[in-house]
Amino acid sequence: MTAKILIIVENLPVPFDRRVWMEATTLRGAGYEVSVICPTGKGYEATYEVIEGIHVYRHPLPPEANSAAGYLREYASALWAEWRLARRVWRERGFDVIHACNPPDLIFLVGAWFKLWHGTKFIFDQHDLNLELYESKFGGRHDLFYHALKLAERLTFATANTVISTNESYRAVALQRGRKKPEQVHVVRSAPDLAKFNPTPPDPSYRRGRKYLVGYLGVMGPQDGLDHLLRTAHELVVNRRRKDIQFCLIGKGPMFDELQQMARDLGVVEFVEFTGRIPDAEMIARLSSCDVCVNPDPLNPLNNVSTMNKIMEYMALARPIVQYDLKEDRFSAGEASWYAEPNNVVDLAAKIEQLLADEAARAKMGALGRKRMEDSLAWHHQAPRLLAAYAATV
Numbered sequence: 001m002t003a004k005i006l007i008i009v010e011n012l013p014v015p016f017d018r019r020v021w022m023e024a025t026t027l028r029g030a031g032y033e034v035s036v037i038c039p040t041g042k043g044y045e046a047t048y049e050v051i052e053g054i055h056v057y058r059h060p061l062p063p064e065a066n067s068a069a070g071y072l073r074e075y076a077s078a079l080w081a082e083w084r085l086a087r088r089v090w091r092e093r094g095f096d097v098i099h100a101c102n103p104p105d106l107i108f109l110v111g112a113w114f115k116l117w118h119g120t121k122f123i124f125d126q127h128d129l130n131l132e133l134y135e136s137k138f139g140g141r142h143d144l145f146y147h148a149l150k151l152a153e154r155l156t157f158a159t160a161n162t163v164i165s166t167n168e169s170y171r172a173v174a175l176q177r178g179r180k181k182p183e184q185v186h187v188v189r190s191a192p193d194l195a196k197f198n199p200t201p202p203d204p205s206y207r208r209g210r211k212y213l214v215g216y217l218g219v220m221g222p223q224d225g226l227d228h229l230l231r232t233a234h235e236l237v238v239n240r241r242r243k244d245i246q247f248c249l250i251g252k253g254p255m256f257d258e259l260q261q262m263a264r265d266l267g268v269v270e271f272v273e274f275t276g277r278i279p280d281a282e283m284i285a286r287l288s289s290c291d292v293c294v295n296p297d298p299l300n301p302l303n304n305v306s307t308m309n310k311i312m313e314y315m316a317l318a319r320p321i322v323q324y325d326l327k328e329d330r331f332s333a334g335e336a337s338w339y340a341e342p343n344n345v346v347d348l349a350a351k352i353e354q355l356l357a358d359e360a361a362r363a364k365m366g367a368l369g370r371k372r373m374e375d376s377l378a379w380h381h382q383a384p385r386l387l388a389a390y391a392a393t394v
Helices: 018-029 068-092 108-118 130-137 144-159 168-176 226-239 256-265 280-288 309-316 327-336 345-356 359-377 379-391
Strands: 004-009 033-039 048-051 054-059 097-101 121-126 162-165 185-187 212-217 245-250 272-276 292-295 321-324 337-340
Touching: 004 018, 004 068, 018 033, 018 054, 018 379, 033 068, 054 068, 068 108, 097 108, 108 121, 108 144, 121 144, 121 168, 130 144, 162 168, 162 379, 168 185, 185 379, 212 280, 212 309, 212 345, 226 245, 226 256, 226 345, 245 280, 256 272, 292 309, 292 345, 309 321, 309 327, 309 359, 321 327, 321 345, 327 337, 327 359, 337 345, 337 359, 345 359, 359 379
Parallel strands: 004 033, 004 097, 033 054, 097 121, 121 162, 162 185, 212 245, 212 292, 245 272, 292 321, 321 337
Antiparallel strands: 048 054
């Protein structure tokens, strides 16, 4: 009998969330019946639809929060919607496994109920370390909310039959803080599908008449370092008088409006384009037109041990990278990146300027990054690991 899977993800809709969608389609291709619960979003307003044989149930969320109280409101709303929709999926289709993608670490409440009363299995797909995320966002304080998150993480691990970690640093957390056995924890890295993620010929229009284009792709939250990138733009454009560099910032998040004001305050607004969230085809075209792509994630408890999707996507598109020297980012990118001193904006700007001046280095780095994806990191290397995790669970 074919096993039935229910994936629950809160922070992005599918198929916009590329990792979750690749997991869902991989499982569907392996013969599992798959349903997904996720939020609505721009372009993903339908509350129910079937895409590539996967049943997608969506619910609205409050606006993105940037405070503890806001997160509580968002999480409570999401948890109620996930519980309600999980009951609907149970009635309409049934499921044998709940596959919960964090953040937050509260989906275990849904998983635990079905596990207790219906004997379903629970897989915890840990996309973020919420304790480190909280420390990074709120200055390292260990207050009531921190300890509540610590309890939620512990209960999530205790509920999980299997844990999927995005890298070895996260796996170590599952083994140590989560007290899971080694055979219960499987590393499945986040990486694009190279069949769908390939560079395109550069489009000069994205440069807006300037010689060079520097790109960023990702979330725009407090811990993502966009303030570092805008100060880097100021260092290059204003202090070093580089009027030949255009910046393209792709993505959105709770800091989006504040960052646009910061660009105005720093006097770089005409050199920085904020695209917001855009379709994948346009995103690939814009990044393929970049001379250098930047990961400005500062050194903090979360970023140092996290694998950033943007790094994998830059490498898939054969883009050379400049970023701060963080543990997991260096593992991912290797020689496809130049590394600046952590949290040093002047050094980050200097590395970008030096790399823009070295076309041969850019070409070599881009080729090395693409080859690393093809040889070991791309999704076709990760899919068998996902299926092995399921084979050990179902």
